[in-house]
Amino acid sequence: MKKALSRLYVGLILFFLYAPVAVMIFFSLNSGNSVWVFESFSLDWYAGLIFDDSLLTALEHTLIIALLSAVISTVLGTAAAVGILALKKKITKRIVTSVTNIPMMNADIVTGVSLMLLFVFVGKILGLDESLGFLTVLIAHITFNLPYVILSVMPRLTQTDSSLHEAALDLGCTPIKAFFKAILPAISTSIFTGFIMAFTLSLDDFVISYFTCGHYQTLPIVIYNMTKKTVTPDVYALSTIVFISVFVLLMLYNMLQNKNVKKRRHRDEY
Amino acid sequence: MNKKSFGSRLVAAPYLVWAAIFIVVPLLIMAYFAFTDESGAFTLINLTEIGKYKKALLISICYAAAATVITLLISYPMAYFMTKMKISSQRMILVIVMLPMWMNFLIRTYSWITILANTGLINTFLNAIGLPKLQLINTPSAVILGMVYDFIPYMILPIYTVMSKIDNSLLNAASDLGSNGFSKLKRVILPLSLPGVISGITMVFVPSVSTFYISQKLGGNKTLLIGDAIEYLFNIGPDYYNVASALSLILMVMILICLAVMNKFSDGENGGVVI
Numbered sequence A: 001m002k003k004a005l006s007r008l009y010v011g012l013i014l015f016f017l018y019a020p021v022a023v024m025i026f027f028s029l030n031s032g033n034s035v036w037v038f039e040s041f042s043l044d045w046y047a048g049l050i051f052d053d054s055l056l057t058a059l060e061h062t063l064i065i066a067l068l069s070a071v072i073s074t075v076l077g078t079a080a081a082v083g084i085l086a087l088k089k090k091i092t093k094r095i096v097t098s099v100t101n102i103p104m105m106n107a108d109i110v111t112g113v114s115l116m117l118l119f120v121f122v123g124k125i126l127g128l129d130e131s132l133g134f135l136t137v138l139i140a141h142i143t144f145n146l147p148y149v150i151l152s153v154m155p156r157l158t159q160t161d162s163s164l165h166e167a168a169l170d171l172g173c174t175p176i177k178a179f180f181k182a183i184l185p186a187i188s189t190s191i192f193t194g195f196i197m198a199f200t201l202s203l204d205d206f207v208i209s210y211f212t213c214g215h216y217q218t219l220p221i222v223i224y225n226m227t228k229k230t231v232t233p234d235v236y237a238l239s240t241i242v243f244i245s246v247f248v249l250l251m252l253y254n255m256l257q258n259k260n261v262k263k264r265r266h267r268d269e270y
Numbered sequence B: 001m002n003k004k005s006f007g008s009r010l011v012a013a014p015y016l017v018w019a020a021i022f023i024v025v026p027l028l029i030m031a032y033f034a035f036t037d038e039s040g041a042f043t044l045i046n047l048t049e050i051g052k053y054k055k056a057l058l059i060s061i062c063y064a065a066a067a068t069v070i071t072l073l074i075s076y077p078m079a080y081f082m083t084k085m086k087i088s089s090q091r092m093i094l095v096i097v098m099l100p101m102w103m104n105f106l107i108r109t110y111s112w113i114t115i116l117a118n119t120g121l122i123n124t125f126l127n128a129i130g131l132p133k134l135q136l137i138n139t140p141s142a143v144i145l146g147m148v149y150d151f152i153p154y155m156i157l158p159i160y161t162v163m164s165k166i167d168n169s170l171l172n173a174a175s176d177l178g179s180n181g182f183s184k185l186k187r188v189i190l191p192l193s194l195p196g197v198i199s200g201i202t203m204v205f206v207p208s209v210s211t212f213y214i215s216q217k218l219g220g221n222k223t224l225l226i227g228d229a230i231e232y233l234f235n236i237g238p239d240y241y242n243v244a245s246a247l248s249l250i251l252m253v254m255i256l257i258c259l260a261v262m263n264k265f266s267d268g269e270n271g272g273v274v275i
Helices: A002-028 A044-050 A053-086 A090-105 A108-126 A134-159 A162-170 A175-204 A207-212 A219-228 A233-269 B002-011 B013-034 B045-083 B087-102 B105-116 B121-128 B140-164 B168-176 B181-209 B213-218 B226-236 B238-274
Strands: none
Touching: A002 A233, A002 B045, A002 B087, A002 B105, A002 B140, A044 A233, A053 A090, A053 A134, A053 A175, A053 A219, A053 B002, A053 B013, A090 A134, A090 B013, A090 B238, A108 A134, A108 A207, A108 B013, A108 B226, A108 B238, A134 A175, A134 A207, A134 B013, A162 A175, A175 B002, A207 A219, A219 A233, A219 B105, A233 B087, A233 B105, B002 B013, B013 B238, B045 B087, B045 B140, B045 B181, B045 B226, B045 B238, B087 B140, B105 B121, B105 B140, B105 B213, B140 B181, B140 B213, B168 B181, B181 B238, B213 B226, B226 B238
């Protein structure tokens, strides 16, 4: 009885989470241009998306920014994690970690607005007509990605045995070589986690891009502009494609993980 | 040895420069704009101008607080029931809960329009069974619903993570010592899951209090939140940068105070548990 009730509850929450998604997918298949009255089944809205140049450009922009910002923030962030841990004075360490946390803790709108003010300010000094664009979105994305990379790498780095590094030095490695040969392999998983986190955060960001992108529009910005006009099923079709891609990727990931767990269990039995 | 650690510290230099230019300086510029007028002279007028937006500020806090409390009340049992399931089902449900998080919140908010609109699904249904129409969209409830819906995974996940780490032997010990279900919840599970609750609360409250999209789409033009005001003022143009900066500054200070209070609260409670 108790179990049935708890299952019902979990079911209800999942229903709440997915009802809007189901509605969205259903109306993306509508042949009419209403999102309330279903006329007949059609894929017209999907076909329309493929020929929408602005959408494809935005997708390209999103992927370029996500990839570049993830790579740069992973490199900068990993180096930062190493350096922050090596800081000697406790107070400097505290200040640096506090500053690092700011973009993560602060409201996105404040981060976006403050960066925009900086870019506009610098643009004015340099006498640029258009101070916002590709470079400013990229900088903004790197900035809000960095804390996530650092927070993902730092704990693993603290756990890594420092004798590993010393051993490599004793065996004749230069400090830099010792880092790449001994430390980096030990922390590679957390670096990868940081990279993936940075990549997805960047793909998904709307608020900060909104204030810093100028005419360099990413996908969330285009979606925002689409929803400003009257509501038509094209947004739903686009969202359905995004949803299904994410769904497939996550399911694949989950399956792979389950397989790994099973393999490990299998190995442990011997 | 000394040389090595100096080298390691040097590696952080590019990041430190980056953080100084793109985290600290922008906030200083924002503060500068907040305390100056268009000509750059020092003034407090922007801060007094904020009086005009007192209502927006108040409504934002109320809505975000309501959304956070509702989300917490819904999520806590959810996380608890999840931990009681088989490990494989737990992982499956975790993925299902996380999946909407990977969709843009613009899309998630937008899909509610179809359900809540005056000619939307709920009203069509009510109409079909002969009940009068309800005004659902463009109401405060719709805005709060949007906040709850958009940010609920951020509440479920941290609570679930903390709860799933609670050692079962603690619960068994509590039972052996004569605790019933309720006192086990109150004395063992609740205190131990508090860090998850705290991080859930901040992760829901901060985006809720500063949102501008949810209120625009689900609240119509009737509800002006602090985020709406900031977005609106910055969009008019440079003339309003000063007031908008002052508003952003207030929002930031408010959030910092909330975070500090939350931190204190969780520290205090943890101390209590240790004793």
